[in-house]
Amino acid sequence: MGTFATMITGTAIPTHMTDDADLLTLLQWLSPVFPVGGYAYSHGLETAVAEGDVASAEGLSAWVGFVLERGAGLSDAVLLTSAMGAEADIDALNDWASALAASAERWQETHEQGAAFTRAVNAVTGRAAAEVALPVAVGRAAADLSIPPERVASLYLQAFATNLVIGAVRHVPLGQAEGQRVIAALQPVILAVAGRATEMAPEDNRGAAFGADLAAIRHETQDERIIRT
Numbered sequence: 001m002g003t004f005a006t007m008i009t010g011t012a013i014p015t016h017m018t019d020d021a022d023l024l025t026l027l028q029w030l031s032p033v034f035p036v037g038g039y040a041y042s043h044g045l046e047t048a049v050a051e052g053d054v055a056s057a058e059g060l061s062a063w064v065g066f067v068l069e070r071g072a073g074l075s076d077a078v079l080l081t082s083a084m085g086a087e088a089d090i091d092a093l094n095d096w097a098s099a100l101a102a103s104a105e106r107w108q109e110t111h112e113q114g115a116a117f118t119r120a121v122n123a124v125t126g127r128a129a130a131e132v133a134l135p136v137a138v139g140r141a142a143a144d145l146s147i148p149p150e151r152v153a154s155l156y157l158q159a160f161a162t163n164l165v166i167g168a169v170r171h172v173p174l175g176q177a178e179g180q181r182v183i184a185a186l187q188p189v190i191l192a193v194a195g196r197a198t199e200m201a202p203e204d205n206r207g208a209a210f211g212a213d214l215a216a217i218r219h220e221t222q223d224e225r226i227i228r229t
Contacts (some may be wrong), residue, residue: 002120022145024030026152027116029138030159036134041109042171043072044216045164049171051218055210057178059166064161065189073157073190074134075100076110077197078205080156081149083139090132090140092224096202102213104118110134117141129160148165155195161186 028034045063048054056062067073079100083093097114101107114134121141122129129140135156142152163181169179 018023019146022147026142026145026147026155029121029141030155032163032166034204035115035120036113038049038113038159039167041113041163042219043067043109043164044103044105044212044214044219046171047215047219048197048212049168051215053215054168055172055217057174057182059187060174061182062185064164065186067164067209067212068157068161068186068189070207071143071212072106072110072195074193074207075202075205076093076160077157077193078154078200078202079133079135080139080142081153081197082202083136084152085145086143088140088143090130090136093136093139093202094132097136100202100205103216105219106213118212150194150198153197154190157190157194158183158187161190 032038045054048063054060079093079097082088083090095109098107101110108131111131114137115131117134117137118129118131119139121127129137131137132140138156139149139152142149145152165179165182168174168182169176174182
């Protein structure tokens with residue numbers, strides 16, 4: 001199978017450039033401009049801020065770091081890297097994504113973003129892939145790239161964390177510099193989780209971020225909501 005860039009342009013790219021082209025493709029998919037509406041989903045963080053559980057850069061770093069290590073960050077990374085496997089059962093992984101969603105809003109978040117991601121990739125490539133949860137959709141698409149699963153997972157988690165931090169910068173509020181320091185400080189966590197994910201199957205996931213899950217549940221009935229989850 002050709003590289004993603006070759007599939008789009010129909011033009012062969014020199015071998016020494018394919019890795020860079022695929023990296024640019026992945027960064028495009030994970031950038032804020034890719035139409036998945038990431039800005040509308042806070043993963044329960046809006047409630048955590050409203051209730052005072054996240055009120056500083058230190059609190060934000062701890063909250064996002066725990067979600068990465070024990071919550072949706074880890075489970076998403078496992079689903080993503082599993083979807084990149086040659087024998088991946090995409091339907092089964094999509095079922096796992098639903099089963100691992102601890103709340104209605106978490107289910108909504110992963111499936112709505114996954115559907116939007118799939119539609120965008122289909123529109124660019126001419127594929128007709130079925131809509132699935134976001135980490136499964138990203139892993140399925142990234143399987144055609146010349147990028148190792150661990151690296152794809154780390155960039156996915158970086159985008160995941162960045163989206164949450166950007167929301168907190170607005171709602172806590174925090175300064176832009178504080179937000180950037182939080183993102184930089186999360187790099188070791190992101191790399192460690194991405195590495196763990198490549199050695200796990202969905203059934204090995206024993207993570208649990210109860211505080212974040214409960215915040216997402218309470219967000220469903222929160223009186224004033226600016227964002228969707």
